[in-house]
């Protein structure tokens with residue numbers, strides 16, 4: 341895996357509907373880190389992740405990757421290449437099978453073979469469900485299809501919005517270990533969850549309630 345470059349978040353301000361969610365938010369991230377963005381409902385966790393993923397502009401401030409702003413130009417391109425964002429909705433098409441969904445999602449970045457997709461589905465506990473239409477899968481199984489991307493030659497930076505939602509206890513433990521292993525291999529993970537990660541020493545926490 342290519343190691344991610346350092347990230348600097350500089351004096352970020354976010355507003356939604358003319359309401360300020362946070363202002364002057366600054367922090368740095370480096371390869372090998374896992375950052376949990378915490379805070380109560382509506383504090384701006386999803387908004388921050390969407391800004392970091394380049395899906396929404398901040399009102400003020402900047403995000404620099406390898407020293408270049410990700411808000412435009414070359415820095416934006418490089419950031420997009422190194423980033424995998426999985427939003428809080430699974431982004432799975434119900435009319436496609438689990439395998440077809442992953443083939444389609446991977447084609448947007450690094451195409452994956454059928455064997456790789458089946459192996460990834462097995463990793464998330466969906467062996468035997470490869471050919472099932474996703475609207476016939478449970479909520480947790482649909483989430484698992486989306487999470488299978490984390491096993492398909494993923495880029496080094498992961499931004500995961502509520503990845504544990506609808507996932508059972510065994511699946512949560514497996515995903516926690518996968519996130520930690522990715523960071524230990526030099527990757528970088530930013531995630532939000534209402535599930536407590538206090539038991540994982542390697543996870544740093546950014547509480548938006550403290551910076552609002």
Ligand SMILES: Nc1ncnc2c1ncn2[C@@H]1O[C@H](COP(=O)(O)OP(=O)(O)OP(=O)(O)O)[C@@H](O)[C@H]1O
Nearest residue numbers: 356357361379380381382383384385386387388532
């Ligand atoms: N598309 C939108 N248009 C306008 N306001 C929005 C939009 N999405 C979210 N907001 C507002 O922004 C605020 C922060 O929302 P956000 O989803 O970032 O919070 P959150 O911390 O992720 O919440 P939760 O824990 O409930 O997922 C909320 O008050 C919400 O009403």
